[in-house]
Amino acid sequence: MSSKIRIGGLISGTGTNMDAIIQACEQGKINGEVIFVGSDNPEAKGLEKAAQKGIPTFVANYSEIIKRFKNNPDKSTLPHDFDLEDIKIKQSLLNRQTDAEKVSTFIETRAIAEAALLDKIKACPFDLLVLAGFMRNLTPYFIDRVNTTPGRPRIMNIHPALLPAFPGVDGYGDTFRYGCKIGGCTVHFIDYGEDSGPIIGQRTFPIEPEDTIDSIKQKGLALEYQLYPECIRLFAEGRLAVVKMTYTDDHGRSSQRSVVNITQIDI
Ligand code: GAR
Numbered sequence: 001m002s003s004k005i006r007i008g009g010l011i012s013g014t015g016t017n018m019d020a021i022i023q024a025c026e027q028g029k030i031n032g033e034v035i036f037v038g039s040d041n042p043e044a045k046g047l048e049k050a051a052q053k054g055i056p057t058f059v060a061n062y063s064e065i066i067k068r069f070k071n072n073p074d075k076s077t078l079p080h081d082f083d084l085e086d087i088k089i090k091q092s093l094l095n096r097q098t099d100a101e102k103v104s105t106f107i108e109t110r111a112i113a114e115a116a117l118l119d120k121i122k123a124c125p126f127d128l129l130v131l132a133g134f135m136r137n138l139t140p141y142f143i144d145r146v147n148t149t150p151g152r153p154r155i156m157n158i159h160p161a162l163l164p165a166f167p168g169v170d171g172y173g174d175t176f177r178y179g180c181k182i183g184g185c186t187v188h189f190i191d192y193g194e195d196s197g198p199i200i201g202q203r204t205f206p207i208e209p210e211d212t213i214d215s216i217k218q219k220g221l222a223l224e225y226q227l228y229p230e231c232i233r234l235f236a237e238g239r240l241a242v243v244k245m246t247y248t249d250d251h252g253r254s255s256q257r258s259v260v261n262i263t264q265i266d267i
Contacts, residue, residue, distance in 0.1 A: 005032040005236045008126040010117075010134040011039050015046015016221065017132035017158055017228055022053060024229035031236045036124045038117060040136050056124070060116035062136055066109040078108060079115040082141060087111070090140040092193040107139055114142035128235055131157040131190070132228070135169060140192050151242055153189040153197070156235070158228050160185055160220050162202060167195035172217045176207070183207050183216050185224045187231040189242065189260070198242055198260045200231045239263045 007025070009018045018037055024030045037050035040062035047057045069077065087107050094103050113136075121129075129146060131138075138155070147153050161171030162184035168174065175183045184204040191197035203223040207216055234240050241261045248254040 005127040006035045007032045008121055008124060008129045009034055009037040009132050011037060011044050011046040011132050012041050012135040013044055013046065013133050015044060015049055015133060017224055018046050019049055020225035021130060021132065021229055021232060030229055030233045032232065035126060036121065038120055058120040060113055060120055062113045065113045065116060069109045069112055077112055079111055082111050087140045090192050093137050110139045111141040114139060118145055127154065129155045130232065137194055138190060143192065153242060155190045156187060156231065157190050158185060158187050158224055159195050162186060162204065163188060163195055163199060172220050173213055176213045176216055181207050183220055185220050185227055187227055198258045200240060200260050201227050203227045234262060
């Protein structure tokens with residue numbers, strides 16, 4: 001049997017998904033071990049739960065870092081290997097109409113926070129980084145420093161909606177308010193956009209007339225706790241291949257997209 005994968009986790013809140021992943025590792029459902037849990041938020045409840053299990057935890061306090069830079073935009077605090085223009089070109093978190101200064105400040109503040117994150121995790125080499133209710137968008141500054149092998153992404157995220165519908169911070173709420181009759185959750189690799197990377201797995205649930213936002217969150221979370229460990233298991237088994245597909249529409253225009261192929265196990 002191949003060796004256990006080393007999993008790092010990032011959370012912002014209760015960390016129930018992180019807990020489900022830790023349990024799946026403990027129960028041998030994933031051939032892996034969670035080696036750290038970090039957060040942007042010192043109040044994240046999930047940090048305590050992880051620490052109780054003896055897992056090292058850390059915080060890179062985003063709010064504090066962002067506030068400090070906005071109050072005193074001291075460029076010498078930017079990471080030494082930071083290239084604003086490169087990140088501006090790559091990122092698709094903010095659209096091209098967004099005020100240029102706002103874009104620069106967003107990228108600069110996040111890069112400082114991301115450098116703090118990278119600094120914390122550099123002592124713990126990992127195979128896979130899982131975002132489990134991590135409510136911060138990662139910029140190309142961070143992503144490029146983790147995804148160092150082309151075609152082999154290693155940052156996964158769980159999103160509370162059936163992507164590509166309802167990206168953003170309130171997937172279940174947006175699904176409910178839209179009047180959808182089906183809700184769901186999605187696990188994907190992250191790319192330079194918001195919740196836009198190649199999809200690994202999805203689960204759905206029906207939305208009944210008597211459902212409320214709270215009840216659909218409960219239905220969704222119950223599926224998240226199954227789906228996320230299953231997707232991580234596929235990664236640990238080396239069964240996730242990211243391939244570039246080219247599609248040509250009826251007008252002859254072609255576009256490219258990276259998708260995940262799940263390879264079967266030979267029995
Ligand atoms: C989960 O529903 C997760 O899908 C969502 O936050 C919740 C975290 O709960 N993630 C996002 O919205 C990411 N944009 P948890 O902290 O108890 O796992």
